[in-house]
Amino acid sequence: MYKAPVEEIAFTLKHVAGMGEAMSNGLFGDLGDDLVDAILAEAGRFATEEVAPLAEIGDRQGARLVDGEVRLPDGWRDLYRDWIAGGWNGLTAPEAFGGQALPHIVNVAALEMWNSGSMAFALAPTLTMGAIEAVSTHGSAALKEKYLEKMVSGEWTGTMNLTEPHAGSDLGVLKARAERMPDGSYRIFGQKIFITWGEHDAADNIIHLVLARLADAPAGTRGISLFLVPKFLVNDDGSLGPRNDLFCHSLEHKLGIHGSPTCTMIYGDGRFGEEKGAIGWLVGEENKGLACMFTMMNNARLAVGMQGVAIAEAATQKALAYARERTQGKAPGWAGTGMSPIAEHPDVARMLLTMKALTQGSRAISYACAHAIDMSRRAGDSRHWQERAALLTPIAKSFSTDAGVEVASLGIQVHGGMGFIEETGAARYLRDARIAPIYEGTNGIQAIDLVTRKLPLSDGDQVKGFIAELKEIADGVRRSNLDGFGETAARLDAAIADLEQATAWLLKALADDRTAEALAGATPYQRLFGLVLTGCYLAKGGLAESGDGKGEGRIALCRFAAENLLAETAALRDRVVNGAASLAAARILLA
Amino acid sequence: MYKAPVEEIAFTLKHVAGMGEAMSNGLFGDLGDDLVDAILAEAGRFATEEVAPLAEIGDRQGARLVDGEVRLPDGWRDLYRDWIAGGWNGLTAPEAFGGQALPHIVNVAALEMWNSGSMAFALAPTLTMGAIEAVSTHGSAALKEKYLEKMVSGEWTGTMNLTEPHAGSDLGVLKARAERMPDGSYRIFGQKIFITWGEHDAADNIIHLVLARLADAPAGTRGISLFLVPKFLVNDDGSLGPRNDLFCHSLEHKLGIHGSPTCTMIYGDGRFGEEKGAIGWLVGEENKGLACMFTMMNNARLAVGMQGVAIAEAATQKALAYARERTQGKAPGWAGTGMSPIAEHPDVARMLLTMKALTQGSRAISYACAHAIDMSRRAGDSRHWQERAALLTPIAKSFSTDAGVEVASLGIQVHGGMGFIEETGAARYLRDARIAPIYEGTNGIQAIDLVTRKLPLSDGDQVKGFIAELKEIADGVRRSNLDGFGETAARLDAAIADLEQATAWLLKALADDRTAEALAGATPYQRLFGLVLTGCYLAKGGLAESGDGKGEGRIALCRFAAENLLAETAALRDRVVNGAASLAAARILLA
Known part of the structure; x- marks a missing residue:
């Protein structure tokens, strides 16, 4: 059973x-270690003792x-009620509406624990927090006044309504329509489709944020x-x-996150x-909806990253506990009596250490983002x-x-037939x-975003400055x-050099308008960056x-990652720099 | 829907x-192209039209x-009856018992197609064929006379009973017991536990092959x-x-292969x-059961490999069909009207080509083994x-x-939310x-087998000779x-050199009794070998x-694999040669 790793967090x-x-x-301000530790400890207790037992x-x-x-x-309705009663929904929300205005990173750490307990359950607050962010950033004073307090408390949950059957990654073609009414509504x-927690019985109201198009709106996004x-x-x-x-209208029958209702929502067919x-109010300006939605989406992307970290952590804990208990055969060098715990077998040890390194690496990257x-x-x-x-x-x-998918899959392997x-x-x-690399922008979309929009920030100086910081760590x-x-x-040193070379190559390709070549290497580049950061x-x-x-254990894990996992960076750099021609x-x- | 790739096979x-x-x-002998083609075509038709439609x-x-x-x-009972009526169960079985004594490779190719149609269904004949092999190789004349004909026809199915709750990878500790009776039975x-197709209603009888221990038997295997x-x-x-x-006694509730009954079997509790x-007859000699079981297991291992190939093929077909139909956004260089098919996006193309290369590579390796x-x-x-x-x-x-797991996972990714x-x-x-890397010896066990038992064959000359053949292909x-x-x-050249160096290092480590170091790199080495062969x-x-x-398409796929996938071989060689110390x-x- 999952136990929140509060100290490591x-x-x-x-x-x-x-x-x-x-x-x-x-x-x-006056936020100190003690308060942060106390919040994390209590979140860890709730995730371990209240959420995790209801996951199965x-x-x-x-x-x-x-x-x-x-x-x-x-049990989930009561669980949700208990969870909001703890004030967890408003950790980072504005104090004016009942929130605690804590740093984002504290909430992200808590999100990790909720998701380790049950990713399906944690999706409810994840979506609500995104909706709070959008309304508090872009909503009118009247909208905020009317909705935010109950959303911050969690009495009302929130949703994001983007996807339509023909409009997934490409929102520009969505068809939901909006009509202006004389009263301003x-x-x-x-x-x-795919509306997470679009309908359920745990909250008194559900606040849907819906992307739609006015009849006189320009085409596209x-x-x-x-x-x-x-x-x-x-x-x-x-x-x-x-x-x-x-x-x-209906719920999806999904591979996972079964407890999370994934809804097809119908607006405006006159059922009631x-x-x-459906009566709605504009958030932000007309035709500027996508910018507002991006407010939610950026936080949501990090929140989805936390799902990966969270599953990796929980899967690692489970596999490690099994591998320490389960005995089979005799590992080389095993001096104990009878069969060895399977964790003693080098291949199993490799899997477990890979799981640990990917978990801690992705946690560190996500917390650094938060x-x-x-800042x-x-x-x-x-x-x-x-x-x-x-x-x-x-x-x-x-x-x-x-990492969540890879670690979870390794976790199955460690368990053998069980x-x-x-x-x-x-x-x-x-x-x-398995859903996390897909929703909130597939990981392929993330790679396009990373290469075409993020590398060019400040003419490339942002990424170059970051790489310089990484070199300082290696020097340290x-x-x-x-x-x-x-x-x-x-x-x-070698891995950072790979990242540096791949970065320079991509920036040059973009400058030369060789976009297809740059995009051919976007996914390998993204993993390269992640591995170097790990x-x-x-x-x-x-x-x-x-x-x-x-400290000794952390150094040993770092060494394992450096001498085993980072061997991959040269291959990834090679794919970026030399892979596009054969792909084309x-x-x-594929024709 | 799956369509058997008969020509490529x-x-x-x-x-x-x-x-x-x-x-x-x-x-x-007189086996010619025409007959082989006709058998494959009819197997392909049956897999496509009869098996695949009942998978869901x-x-x-x-x-x-x-x-x-x-x-x-x-529908599965009738499907099985139709399948054995086609004579498919006895393709490679001895003619004396109604089989067709065809080359193993023809059956392996057919197995691929049954498994692409439905892996859960194909498990029934896979196990029966293993049982036929064991009985025909090690059984007494009387046993063969009594059982083989019905097993070859498929009227009776077969099972392998190895695993017990505490004895999975390590069969030496199994506890099932056997008592000698005066009549020789x-x-x-x-x-x-985990007895595949241990009980079902499609065959008139089920022939269980069971590992057990006599009271006076030596300890261990x-x-x-x-x-x-x-x-x-x-x-x-x-x-x-x-x-x-x-x-x-019970069926397992599993992640997949739901149609295949995975049984806990109870022997000898007096229910009937x-x-x-339970009355049984010895196959082979007393205390030599493991050697007999290995006859089944080696073929079963290749058969499980075919499950990976088969799933990879089916998943690739499905993803490619979707990616050609589904349109989103505009890929760089897209000259068509409206949105591009997602297969045009470089990142999706990379996934699809990786899927194709891994499918064809693993198929070629498996057929070469057959x-x-x-030979x-x-x-x-x-x-x-x-x-x-x-x-x-x-x-x-x-x-x-x-590859089956990786390709299936990429297939999900290509489909996005769907x-x-x-x-x-x-x-x-x-x-x-997901089960295939686990059963019939986990892939970690396979790696141990490869490194400690297969590399030393003929003092290393077998593997060295094989590598020399691979160099000839590169020269070609x-x-x-x-x-x-x-x-x-x-x-x-570079990839083969990586394989050669890693092989030499492992042979040296084994010769120096540094088994733990060799085993630390066994899994990376196994993948390295597979990639080079691909x-x-x-x-x-x-x-x-x-x-x-x-030919042009095949050359293009080869180039993609060489210039993208094979970039990984240096990292794998590095893990073999340099990875053990940090792992230790x-x-x-993990303590």
Whole structure:
């Protein structure tokens, strides 16, 4: 059973992601170590003792559509009520609406734990937090006044309505339509698919944020507007009015996250009254909806990255516990009596250490991204930190979610035949994890974003400056003279050089308008970046003097990553720099 | 929907695996191209039109245990009857018992197609064929006379009963026991788990092959005997007698292959009569059961490899069809109207081409292994070919099954959000594929076998001779002077050099008794070998003059593999040669 790794989370957040230094520098006001530790400890307790025990029943029962209502798995309604009663939904929300205005990174750390407990459950607050962010950033004062407090408390949940059957990655072609009404409201019509937690019975109201198009809007992504469309209309005194003209038509039958209702939503077909059209209000300006949605999407991307970290952590814990208990055969050098624990077999040890390194690497990357977001709001050089967050977001999303799948799959393998049996629980992690590289922009879309929009930030100086910082970490390893690091310094040098060369090649290709060539290497580049960051952040952790007595283990894990996992960076650089021509030539096979 | 790639299969079998040359040399008697083509075409038709359409219902319904009886999914009983009526079960079985004594490779090709149609369904004949092999190789004349004809026809199916809850990879600790009876028969007692098709309603009888231990047997693997234990006792006239004392206690609830009943079998608890003990007969000699079981297991390992190939093929077909239809955005250079098919986007093209290359590579490796088995029985230098088959078996099993998982996972990714929806069918491939790297010896066990038992064959000359053959392929590419190959020759040279260095390092480590170090790199080495073979066999296919007009495509796929996938070989070699120390140091984290 999952046990929240509170100490490792606190360590990563303070000593690797940079929060400790920022706190020392007073950037977080009077927020101190003690409060952060207390919040993480309590979140860890709740995730371990309350959320995780209900994950399996959520998977087995799934969300069910009964007479147009979505029933959550047994116990989930109470779980959600208890969870919001703890104030967890508003950790980072504005104090004016009942939030605690804590740093983003604290919430991201908590999100990891909710997701390790149950990714399907954690999707509810994940979507609500995104909706809060969009409304608080772009909504009118009236909208904020009417909706935010209940959303921050979690009494009302939120959703994002983007996808339509023909419009997934390409939102420019969406067809949901909006009509202006004389009172300033709008009427929304259309079908939306894959709406996470679009309908359920745990909250009093559900606030849908819906992308739709006005009749006179320009074509493409510049003609999309964002609307707030509540399930129940809200009276001026805050009480709930009549049902709005929208409903959940069906639930998807999915590979994983069964407890999370994935809804097809129908807006404006007149089911709840004679007048057709779901009543909605504009968020932000007309035809500027996509920009508003991006406010949600960037945070959502990091939040999805946390799902990858979370599954990786939980799958690693499970596999390690099994590998310590299960005995088979005799490992070379085994001096004990009887059979060895399978963790003693070198191949199993390799799998477990790979799982640990990918988990800790993706955690560090994601927390660093969250810290950059915090710094962009609190530090002096906000543009630098905005860019750093922008650069890290696609890597945090893609590397972590790929790690989630890879680690969960390795976790099954460690369990042998038992891994394939559903009751063991290892298979659920793979089933749940498999959606994360897809939604919130597939990892291929993330790679396009990374290469074409993030590398060129500040004419390439942002990424170059980041690489320079990574070199300092490698230098630090060298200067440390610690035997435990083995060949780490040289390995980091080589990996960073691979990243530097690939980066330069891509920037040149973009400058030369060789976009197809650049995009051919975007995914290998993205993984290359993630691997280099994994090595560097593990090294930074190994170098940190936290005084928790775990330094030797951190250095050993860093060395394993440097001398085993980072061997891949040369191949990835090669694919970026030399792979495009053969890819283009082989496309005759796809015609 | 899956369509059997009969032409590509025939091409690979004849022009890559070596069957064409062997036929020309008269090693297969009067077996000619026409007959082979006709068999493959009819198998392809049956797999496409009869098996594949019942895969989804098999997955959805699964096998069910009702009142002690296992009910197969709707339609599967008739499907199985139709399948054996086609004579497919006895393709390679001895003619004396109704088989067709065809080359193993033809059956392996057919197995690919059954598994692409439905892996869960194909498991039934896969197990039966293994049982036929064991009985016909090691069984007494009386056992053969009584059982083989019905097993060859498929009227009776077969099983392998190895695993017990505490004895998976390590069979030496199994506890099932056997007692000698005065009439020469034995009584079997014990519990066996994970018994594929251990009970079902499609065959008149089920012939269980069961590993058990006599009371006076030596400890460990040298005290295991193999017994034939039929579900129904068979009278001397061949008619069925009373029920034997064994039954299916429960079915596993699994991640995939739902249609295949995975049974816990109980032997000898007296359910069907007053006298306890399942009646069985010895196969081979007492205490030599493991050697007999290995007869089944080696073929079973190649058969499991075919499951990987099969899933990879089916998943690739599905993803490619989707990627050609589905349009989103505009790919760079897209000159068509509206949105591009997603196959035009470089990142999607990379995924699809990776899927194609891994599918064709693992197919070629597996067919080459089957061909080596055939040659060991028909060519003059049988020892050489036995060793070649032995060397290729763990690679065929592991590389193909890893490819099955990787390709199925990429297939989901290509489908985007639809890939996560079960009705799409892409997710089933991943769920089914995930068991194949685990059973019949985990891929980690295969790697141990490859490094510690197969590399030392003929003092390392077998593997060295094989590498020399691979160099000739690379030379052939160079001599061909075909522009389409791009940098293939140089890439193959480098990859083969990586394999050669890693091989030499491992042989030295074994000679120096540094087993733990060798085993630390066994899995990377196994993948390295598979990747090199993929590149070389794709090149061999590209160089073949088959006259089917697909040469340009094959050369392009080879080039893609050489210039993109083979970039990984240096990293794998590095892990073998340099990875063990950091792995050993990091094991403090696993204590």
